[in-house]
């Protein structure tokens with residue numbers, strides 16, 4: 529079986545023979561014109577990406593369910609979770625901003641994690657193969673909208689500014705978000721799109 533692939537550096541569309549695609553499964557395939565890397569298989573198995581994707585889910589639940597920060601203002605301690613912050617934005621008349629924060633930091637990351645873990649589970653246990661491409665496309669759509677890294681950066685900047693006016697204590701959710709970003713980055717390094725399609729077509733699992 530052969531497949532078409534475009535070089536991201538020189539735009540040459542080239543056809544990989546079955547043997548070259550197999551070589552890509554084990555290592556690296558280079559562009560025939562400019563020599564740039566076309567394929568780099570990170571993994572021969574769905575086990576590690578699946579384990580990392582599953583580990584992201586409880587970490588995400590901790591990040592959402594526990595307080596992000598607690599502040600001591602004039603003797604009173606105030607703590608809030610991310611959903612609590614979104615509700616507060618809505619109540620203060622910033623409905624559009626609340627909606628954007630909800631989509632980019634709750635809905636999209638949750639859907640992204642569920643579709644990724646779901647499609648990798650189907651691959652790993654060889655069940656429901658017709659649904660795998662659809663689930664991965666949903667993952668890709670939500671992946672575009674998940675902005676946890678932006679949220680983390682914003683929270684760190686806000687913490688730095690708040691620390692100047694009140695006693696700020698980072699909550700469990702802040703550490704969970706930091707762990708989640710590391711887990712998601714590790715997950716991405718173990719599974720490229722090419723790896724995913726190869727595994728879904730019945731490559732080694």
Ligand SMILES: [Zn+2]
Pocket residue numbers: 535536537538539540559560561562563564
């Ligand atoms: Zn090239």
